[in-house]
Amino acid sequence: MGAPSPSRRAAQAVDALRHGWPLALQDGPVLLPVETAIAAGASSGLALISAARAETLKLANQREAAVPDAPVLIRGADPFTLEAARQLADPSLDLATPLKGPYRAEALPWRDAAAATLELARIAGILPAFLVDPEYAGEAQPFAASDLAAFSETARLTIATRARLPVSASEEAEIVAFRSADDLREHVALVIGGPDGDRPPLVRLHSECLTGDILGSLKCDCGPQLDAALHTMAEEAGRGGWGILLYLRQEGRGIGLVNKLRAYRLQDQGFDTLEANHRLGLPEEARDFPVAARMLDLLGVRAIRLLTNNPEKVEALAKTGIEVAERVAHQLPANPHNARYLATKRDRAGHLLR
Numbered sequence: 001m002g003a004p005s006p007s008r009r010a011a012q013a014v015d016a017l018r019h020g021w022p023l024a025l026q027d028g029p030v031l032l033p034v035e036t037a038i039a040a041g042a043s044s045g046l047a048l049i050s051a052a053r054a055e056t057l058k059l060a061n062q063r064e065a066a067v068p069d070a071p072v073l074i075r076g077a078d079p080f081t082l083e084a085a086r087q088l089a090d091p092s093l094d095l096a097t098p099l100k101g102p103y104r105a106e107a108l109p110w111r112d113a114a115a116a117t118l119e120l121a122r123i124a125g126i127l128p129a130f131l132v133d134p135e136y137a138g139e140a141q142p143f144a145a146s147d148l149a150a151f152s153e154t155a156r157l158t159i160a161t162r163a164r165l166p167v168s169a170s171e172e173a174e175i176v177a178f179r180s181a182d183d184l185r186e187h188v189a190l191v192i193g194g195p196d197g198d199r200p201p202l203v204r205l206h207s208e209c210l211t212g213d214i215l216g217s218l219k220c221d222c223g224p225q226l227d228a229a230l231h232t233m234a235e236e237a238g239r240g241g242w243g244i245l246l247y248l249r250q251e252g253r254g255i256g257l258v259n260k261l262r263a264y265r266l267q268d269q270g271f272d273t274l275e276a277n278h279r280l281g282l283p284e285e286a287r288d289f290p291v292a293a294r295m296l297d298l299l300g301v302r303a304i305r306l307l308t309n310n311p312e313k314v315e316a317l318a319k320t321g322i323e324v325a326e327r328v329a330h331q332l333p334a335n336p337h338n339a340r341y342l343a344t345k346r347d348r349a350g351h352l353l354r
Helices: 006-019 051-056 082-089 111-124 145-151 210-214 222-238 257-268 273-279 289-298 311-319 339-347
Strands: 023-025 030-033 043-049 072-081 103-106 130-132 141-143 157-164 173-180 187-193 202-207 242-248 303-307 323-328
Touching: 006 023, 006 111, 006 141, 006 145, 023 111, 030 111, 043 082, 043 111, 051 072, 051 273, 072 082, 111 141, 111 145, 157 289, 173 289, 187 222, 187 289, 202 222, 202 289, 210 222, 210 257, 222 242, 242 289, 257 273, 273 339, 289 311, 303 311, 311 323
Parallel strands: 023 141, 202 242, 202 303, 303 323
Antiparallel strands: 023 030, 030 130, 043 072, 043 130, 072 103, 157 173, 173 187, 187 242
């Protein structure tokens, strides 16, 4: 057998991080994921963290930690044990373990590989923090920064199957499942009605939200938005049109379920939803819109009417080549638990909410 492809190496690296196994960076050190590692006695004099976490730790005034959004390599007075590194990595534990440091930022000659590794941690749904060249290493998974681009290529996404699926909003619906060879996340589309001449379908991009869609969380508006979108599409089909709901397996705007719940814990401490993501060292917006574009392309759709309050979503789809013929507002009433969340989306993320 030949060497694995770059996308396969990236998929194997994601799997390694979820299992707590180390990565061997091309032209760089061995990195051990802080959150998932099970290596008893592992320790290191250096740790790799995000720029946002370095800012929280008051390191941004140090030259080596002052580059915006760049990974930061830090050294403590004592070697980092896994327990100490986990307290360092998770800002939701700061109130319980407030005394940290002092730390010194150091030069990072393998910056591109470090940035790719932190992005890989986001894809794996773990905290972006690593021990560097730990005393314990074990067998490490090879990974190069260039592998990430191959893994993110959407051309490998295909339709796996489709079936009729009556739902409460419409008994005439079809579900279409999409799968990629190296990515375990399986996305689906729910198609209600059928093409109506040249009129573009009404489309909703809905990111998976276990807490809102399934458990009925009042902290967000995801569940009501999902239900309202399906009923709006059913009404559209009743008028001879059609609609497509893209259900994207991108929990927490792409940061994963566990990190989303960590963000909830930070919100309970007074931070808004964007501040919480920042303190975790994770992007405010990490959804993969090219995946949505690929799904639409596979369904034969190149022009849509987009059901959204978010102008950035319109721009993101337009950049992928999807024509957004119309933005259709999709606002629902607030409740006492999500009023601040919606205000943050309006005032800081630019959502068109009244």
